[in-house]
Amino acid sequence: MKKTLFTLILLPLISHADDMMLASNMRGLPEDFRRYFYDSEIIVQVYLNDTRLFDAAVALKENGDLLLLRTIDDAQDTDQDTRTLWSQVLEKGVSIGKCEKACPSGLMAVQYRLDNSVLRLYTTHYETARARSTYIAMPEDTPGGIIMYNDASVTNSVTSRSWGINSSLTSSFANWSQKASFQSSGMDGKYHYSSSSLYELYTQKELRGSFVRLGFFTPDSDTGNVQTSGFGYDTVVGAMWGTSDALLVNTDSVSAWPVYVTGRNQSIAEVWRDGRLIHTQQLQTGVQALDTRHLPGGIYDITIKIIENGQTVDTQQAQIYKPQGWNDPNRRWRLNLWSGQHRTLTTGDGRLREDNPFSVGGGIDFLAHPRAVLGLSGAATEKEHQVRTRANITLSPDDTLFAQYTLGNTEYQLNQNTDIRYYRNIPGGGSASLFWRSATTDIYGHRTTSRQQGDTWGSTLSLRLPWSTSLIVNGQYMDTAWRRGLGADISITTLATLSGRDMNFRVSAYNRPGFNDNRRDHGVSFGVSLSLAPAARHTLSTETGMNQNQGYSSLNYQWQPGDDHSIRSLGGGVSYSQQNTVISGNASVDTPYVSGDGYVQHNTHGNTSTAGGNLSQVLVMGGGRVASVNGNNSRSMESALIVDVDSDDETANVMASGRMAETRLKVGRNIVPAELWKKDTVQFTASGGESVQVFPPFDSVQMQRGSVKYIKVKAVKTFTVVGMLQDEDGNVLKNRYVSSDVSGGVINSEGVLTLDSGVDNQKLTVRAENGQPAMQCALPSGMDRNKKVQFFSTIKCRTTGQRERK
Structure with missing residues (x-):
């Protein structure tokens, strides 16, 4: 204790501006104190990262070597095994500063501070421990619902007709999520074919760090965060278990290897990547880990600048190790296991298994190093x-x-x-x-x-060259039973501007081995496209070239009317060669309920025509309501809100804003994507109109996969009521609570009410309280809808109910 007291007495003699990390850098110590201090017993508090382990007596040499003499007082809130481990490490001796070689138990740096007699041990687990793997708690009343995606395709020609229908359903019931997928396709004509199959029908529950699946599924697809083997498109009826990060609260990953910086008083760390500032952090005095939670994912180099008093006093290089998709580097193993019986639910000409064998499989992914992910999977x-x-x-x-x-x-x-x-x-x-x-x-x-x-x-090879030019080169050497030899493709594209109009020049060529030793396939083409208007809504393109020594040329026109139009594109063209002339047309639409595209081609050779198209639509059901939206805008939606909007102002422009996106709502029924798992507050605001308010202004939601919630909002044009309320006897009402269709307020002690009300509202309601009855107050008719504030000398009210019982 005397030595510790002596240390504190000499603190004013110590230069705080110097680096206190290494004992050899402790300048300003008197020579007699230096002789007394080193190689003597020093009382210190020992910390592992930010956790106190114990108080101890240590001996420190002038070269920075430190040795534990004995422990004095253990911290009772730390693990005994951890305290024992690090006391054994210190008994063998460590060196102050960065650990360069033979670092025990992930030790990265040792810091001793003389001003508070604290010894800190920093390890590779410093920052990963800060990103705690806590999980989201899902409520028992998670909304149920159904989200169904439907796609249809058809092609029709003189000799055949082909069609296909794909449907995928995601639902939520009893806090479990369900998935069902259906596929049907066929062909009419000479090669008749028809098949329908149900290849997914299961229920799944997300748990803390894992999931459980029961039912009919395809092991090769949708297996959590692990690549898992199966038998192609074969399906299994059984069970699956796998690891999952879906319910992690903190999805901000941290660097698997922490980056340490040393701060001084009033200093800042700037993190630069490729010449761009991406993060700043205020530093405390002494060595500490850089907060990498908000840095981008990946493995990349950074430059750290230490700023003090507006000046760069130190610069160091480091590397960030944040493996993509690995939110918690502490959990280096990822697993997926499944088992069940092979089953094929197919009708028509689909392939049927003669037997239904029992099968097992699974996969393991291991983060062997922040730069290396190893995987092993199998099925049998x-x-x-x-x-x-x-x-x-x-x-x-x-x-x-x-x-x-x-x-x-x-x-x-x-x-x-x-x-x-x-x-x-x-x-x-x-x-x-x-x-x-x-x-x-x-x-x-x-x-x-x-x-x-x-x-x-x-x-x-893909390169961006000067003058807005891009180059793509693809080369292959094939040695297979069907093709043998060298093949190459090259394409050069240049963008230019002519009289304010965009132009696109393209030259491409290919040469590759023929199929089954036939003559080589080769060709060359030159194309130009020109925007007929600066807005690029009308585009004219032409192309000429040769395929297998046969020349051809084509001319096409395309019209894109804009985002506010149901028609996305409309076009047509003609292609001429020595053997055939093809006349074609195409169109695509994007309506609020369905999206689709179609085409038609007519060949003069043989006088034949071919037509086809695709339709895409999403059906959403929940809260007793049904809504439909086109498939282009909602392809990845897994939970949703059905929002009915009522508005008395056509210029209101109601917006729904949440974590997922900001969505513009139209009057009537809308579908808004919702975030999975995390609690979210969806704000409803009106960006247009005058004095327009939206009610309710927000709604809190927490959804699981397949959840659908119904919300009804109203955009109301409002004005402010200023006046006095009187009862049937002419008495002025005071200190009473009054509500309108959009808000509520209290009459002041002088009898004046100031309250917002909708312009179409005809009444106010006085609440029953303190033995006084509820009342209804009629607003005068014939008010000016354009006035933001309406003054009334008297507003008459009458009793509507029994007096409130005391």
Whole structure:
């Protein structure tokens, strides 16, 4: 204690401007104190990151080596195993400063501060511990509902007609989410075909960090945050369990390896990336971790500038490790397991299994390093199995390597597939890639075995060149049973302006091996498109070129009327070659209820025509209401609000604002996307009109997948009532609560009421209270709707109910 007291006495002699992290940097210490201080017993408080472990006696050498002599007082709120671990580490000795090699238990830095006699141990878990993995609590009364996506496609020609219908339903019932998916397709004509199948029908529950699924599902798709193997489009009736981050409260990920900075009094840390300031942080005195929760995801280099008194006093380089999609680096394992019986719910000409074997499968993803994700997945039945391994490695912020090997075995054949890809981002918006794909199939016949093997090597380069020019080059070498040889594609596009109108020039060429050793496919084309108006709503394009030594030319026109029009585009064109002339037309629409597109082509050779189209629509049901919206605007919607808007002002422009988006509402029925899981407050405001208020002004929602909630809002043009209220006997009412159709207020002690009311409102209501009866007050008719404030000398009221019982 005497030595600690002596230390405190000498504090004024210590220079606080110097770095206090290393003992050798403790300048300003008198020589006699230096001899007394080092290699002596010093009483310190030991902290692990921000948590106190114990008080201890330590010995400190002048070169920064520190040794634990004994512990004095343990912190009772910390784990005993943790205290034991770090006391053993300190007994072996550590060095003040950054840990460079042989760092025990993730130790990154050791700091000793003389001014408060505190020893801090910083580890790799410092910041990940700050991002606590707490989970959202879902209420028991989560809204139910149904969201159904419907898509239809059809093609019709002289010889055949093809059609397809796809429906996907997401619902919420009893705090579980349900999913059902249906597909039907067919063809009429010479090759008649028809098939309908139900490939998803299950219920799922989101838990804290995981989910449970029961029912009929396809293991290859929608498996949480893990890539899982299955048997292609084959379906299974059974159960699935997997890890999930859906209910994590804090979705802000932190750097898997923390970045430490040393602050001084009144200093700021600026974080720069590629010459752009992306974050600032006020620093406390001493070493501390940079707050990386708000930094972008990925693995990239940063520059940290320490600003003191407006001047840059220090600059250091660091790297952020925030793996994409890994919200909690502490949970390095991700799992998915499923089991069940193969079942196919198909009618028509679809493939039916002769047996229904029991099958199991699953997948594991492991964050081996912030730059490397390793995966293993597999699926098996009695007669077939599949195993897949993969690695996704971030070599640098601009370089990524992906490798995958798949081994599949059935009763009659063995498949081996290798896929290795390298991606690189090029500054300025370009990219490059290299790949190698290899497939080997061993087929077991009766007393015979055959092997088919194919390899493809390739690369792609995309560059942005000067003068608004882009270049795309694609090259491949194929060595397969169907194609063999070198192939290449090249395309150059240039944007220009002529008299205020946009122009687009494109030159492309290709040359690739023919199918089954036939002659090579090759061609070249030159195209120009010109905007006929500066608004780019009318575009004329022409193209000429050659395919297989046969020349062709085409002319097309396209009209895009704008966002406020139901027609998205309308166009037509003609294409001429020596063998045929094709006349075509196309259109696309985007209505509030359905979106779609269609086309028609007529060939003069053979005098044949072909027509086709697509329709997309979303049906939403919930709260006893049904609404429809076009599929283009709501494709990814998993929960929704049905909002009915009533307005007495056509210029109100009601807006709904929440976390998901800001949506403009029309008078009548609307659909607004809602955020999943988290509580959200949707604000309703009127951006147009004069003195318009929206009621209710907001609504709080918390939704799960498939939830639909119904809300009715009204946009009311208002004015302010200023006047006196009198009862049947002519007495002035005072200190009474009064409400209108849009607000409420209290009459002041002098009998004057100031209250907002809708312009179409005809009455005010006085609340029954303190033994006084409820009353109705009629507003005078013939008021000027354009006046914002209306003054009334007298407003007559009459009793409407019994006196309130005391």
